[in-house]
Amino acid sequence: MNKPFAVLPLHDSVCQPPTATQLVVDRGFRGLCHLGVFLILLLVVALVVEIGGKAVPGMQKYGTGFIAGTVWDPNQLQYGILPAIWGTLYSSLLALLIGGFFGVMMAIFLTQDFLPPRLAAVFRTIIELLAAIPSVVYGLWGIFVVIPAIRPLADWLHQTLGWLPFFKSSLSGPGLLPAALVLAIMILPTIAAVSQDALRAVPLKTKQAAYGMGATHWEAILKVMLPTAATGIFGALVLGLGRALGETMALAMLVGNSNQISLSLFSPANTLAALLALNFPEAGPAEVEVLMYASLVLMLITLVVNLVGSSIMLMSQQGAK
């Protein structure tokens, strides 16, 4: 007998030692998982090496002036991405503010017994459908629907509150606000889905205990459910922000791609991802260097955002304990 385990002849038991095939499948699957994880790491390393390697000549030539510069003019060989960095962060944070608020609200609405479960499932599917719409469609929708829709409000805000830096310029069409609004809708499904999971993961006992102590529906949600699920919801926001930072095509169509740093919501701005997407196809070797440098900066920003996010999450977890 060539069996891996010594087995007592208990024929009436349902317990059986794993057969040789099961063992092979098990080990094989584990091996595949290891390989998968290893390949992901390899892919990230290969990406960084490839982009970094190609960015080195650009980094040597332009140094930190590249990050602080505000002019992008291939004809004069002047490259600076500060306006793009500013636009990336500004539009993403604005989108996070809007998309985050509505996303979390939706998650509460769909998980906290406001709707019959079947109706909630329908709504959930509809929200998840938003994630399946291609970026270009969002861009076109932004140009043809969002911009005309917000124009009257934007004009009114500019005329009455024009002294505020946020409404300093009049809306021409593409600009920061339409871009941020569409971006908010694009990151909404991610935030809503992950927040729902977080809220659903709160043990039923906790909720029942809150009600048992005489809490109202809203007290239970705001004082018990949300704080308990806070870590997960925060994770949802970080994910959403990450997606917003890297979003490309819709932004390229909506943000106006103008290299200026302005607080005004109605001014055209620029983002790193749009800059990269628009300049790569026709870039010569000299420009590819700086574009690679710019993509390295974008990767770094994403990394920092994720690190800051996870460390805040870690701290809040420790604080809770």
Place this chain on the structure above:
Amino acid sequence: MKPFMFAVAGAAALVLSSSALAQERIRLIGSGASFPAPLYLAWFKDLGKKNPNLTVDYQSKGSGAGIQDFLNKTVDFAASDSAMSKEDLAKVPEGVQLLPMTAGEIVLAYNLPGNPKGIRLPREVYSNIFLGKITRWNDARITAANPGVSLPDLPITVVVRADSSGTTAVFSKHLAAINDEFRKTLGEGNTVNWPASDKFIKSPKNDGVTATVRQTPGAIGYIEYAFAKLAKVDYALLQNKAGQYVAAGSGGETLAGVKLPPDMVAWLPDPDGAKAYPITSYTWMIFRKSNADPKKAQAMREMVEYGLTHGQKMADAMGYIPLPATVVDQVRTAAASIK
């Protein structure tokens, strides 16, 4: 009996081999400029019907990318709106043959309340609009050129290309030729560092510029004529070197006035002639002079010949400018050097 069988076998072999010869398919791959792409794709589709053994695949990915592919030898031919630079030419030991295949015009599309047709724009006006110096539609210099048209008190929103593009190269070359300040401050190229202003919007591709112009009252933007024709937007009459206001689409006159040099690269930054449309440019196909496969070289010559004959008839309907007869002859002669 035997000789008869031999004869049958021989005949069969002959039939087989000749049909095999006829069925040998040749596939040419090209990439490059997006501006002539709709025309080229129509050509290659029709050519494939006329000659089923010849397939031409064309990828419209931009002039710069096309030249890069050509230098990397991943394509048989390239297409470019900005010809080819001296440095790039030097990188091809086989020798390069540039052939102008068609020409196009760039129009200034606008969006004004009430949709007035055919606004006239003098040379110093449109060049200054793109310098950010003329900022309102009821500027005296615009109203003076358009008596009888009531122009609104609207800011001019200038829409330019966000991506690097041969269209921008042709347009900025023209503006640099007619406006000294433009040449000194902004210069010419596939990308131009347009003035940083809230009223300068950059949109990707012809579609993006067209969509933005359409959605923005008071907008003006440059797009290719073929595209404007397709999208049915209003575009301005521009003042040419002779002082006349000309609408796009009358290009034959413009090209007839230009003589092609031996390298087949001629620029028309500011063409002469009373009927010439001011912003016109050739677009080129790029071939290697010596090709490894003589059959491919022959196929390429066939493709060029098709473009020069049947192809030119399609050009006009699709918003491109057919080449004048003299240019067609010159291109045909030059195409013989693709071997």
